[in-house]
């Protein structure tokens with residue numbers, strides 16, 4: 001649907017004294033639109049900034065100064081924001097993320113409450129998988145739809161080097177259990193790092209195809225705490241395809257991309273004579289946020305663990321919904337602030353033009369874990 005009315009026009013109607021029923025209806029139709037004609041329907045909500053891994057591309061070795069319990073949104077505040085998003089602002093999909101969402105003791109309760117309020121809402125979780133073996137069944141029963149688990153290496157030492165924790169076996173147990181309880185499709189996210197795990201691309205794909213998981217390779221973005229990202233060190237999508245083509249034959253997936261960050265490829269195994277096996281073994285996704293950005297079709301709105309809207313992953317501005325909620329504001333006021341924040345959404349990568357490697361790009365102060373990846 002095309003935006004038929006911008007936020008400034010709606011503001012004028014409000015100030016001009018148009019009735020609440022008219023402005024509420026128009027506001028609902030506008031949803032979370034922005035100045036570039038996009039409309040956010042996908043809510044990514046961070047449950048915590050804490051994490052039990054220290055991935056080098058995300059967290060500093062010593063961790064960060066965590067938010068206090070009082071600063072975090074409570075389960076009921078989360079449920080209220082999701083309800084406002086779904087009922088008033090056109091949210092159609094929810095992703096719970098972090099930090100590490102599994103470290104929240106009330107995660108199952110949060111999922112259960114949202115599911116009761118919204119029986120049809122797709123609810124997914126992005127996790128590092130630690131402790132998932134114990135929680136997967138309860139999450140499925142509470143109404144979680146599907147899960148994405150991050151795993152960069154199947155090699156114990158490499159995993160420990162990348163995450164700074166020797167916990168590979170526990171993550172593998174979590175992934176296996178997610179599949180067993182039917183949190184499908186289980187998607188697995190891998191960031192490739194030059195000279196560390198880029199030699200493992202084919203092995204990771206072989207493992208995922210064999211076990212029925214949907215693997216996605218992710219270009220590393222400049223969102224690390226150590227500010228050590230460089231364009232030269234980043235493994236690009238083109239390189240990833242080249243690495244995989246040694247052992248597999250990739251053909252574009254004809255399915256609609258529909259705003260998804262991952263470009264999907266059908267995979268056939270390469271036979272010893274170099275030709276493709278006749279059978280499609282599965283698919284692989286490549287998320288090329290840097291070299292092939294998908295910002296023009298972005299449908300995302302983010303809420304951080306302390307209840308602030310970020311219109312873009314790379315935003316430099318946040319808008320505080322939690323403080324408003326706690327001050328006794330009604331749902332309409334919270335919805336309006338959310339709409340205002342999204343109207344200002346930058347075109348791409350936190351700027352009004354594309355280019356994470358542009359000289360004007362300024363890395364946000366917060367890391368991926370603190371933003372909510």
Ligand SMILES: Nc1nc2c(ncn2[C@@H]2O[C@H](COP(=O)(O)OP(=O)(O)OP(=O)(O)O)[C@@H](O)[C@H]2O)c(=O)[nH]1
Pocket residue numbers: 095097124126148187189218260261262287289300313373
């Ligand atoms: N540029 C950009 N990259 C993102 C954004 N959200 C997620 N990503 C990247 O995409 C990766 C995968 O995100 P996931 O949380 O697994 O989920 P998804 O791929 O967004 O969604 P599904 O395919 O529907 O499961 C993340 O690790 C990020 O690197 C975003 O808003 N902008």
Ligand SMILES: C[S@@+](CC[C@H](N)C(=O)[O-])C[C@H]1O[C@@H](n2cnc3c(N)ncnc32)[C@H](O)[C@@H]1O
Pocket residue numbers: 051057058097098099100101126127128148149150189190191218219220221222223224368369372373
């Ligand atoms: C921030 S984490 C939060 C959820 C959970 N802790 C996890 O790791 O899945 C979400 C995703 O962001 C990805 N990520 C973190 N830092 C990144 C970076 N600098 N560039 C690209 N992806 C990154 C991780 O690989 C993970 O798949």
Ligand code: SF4
Pocket residue numbers: 051052053054055058059098099100128150368369
């Ligand atoms: S990527 Fe996820 S698991 Fe790794 S440090 Fe960041 S928040 Fe933790």
Ligand code: SF4
Pocket residue numbers: 293294295296298299300311312313314346347348349350
């Ligand atoms: S960088 Fe910003 S605009 Fe681009 S896809 Fe991510 S959230 Fe959307």
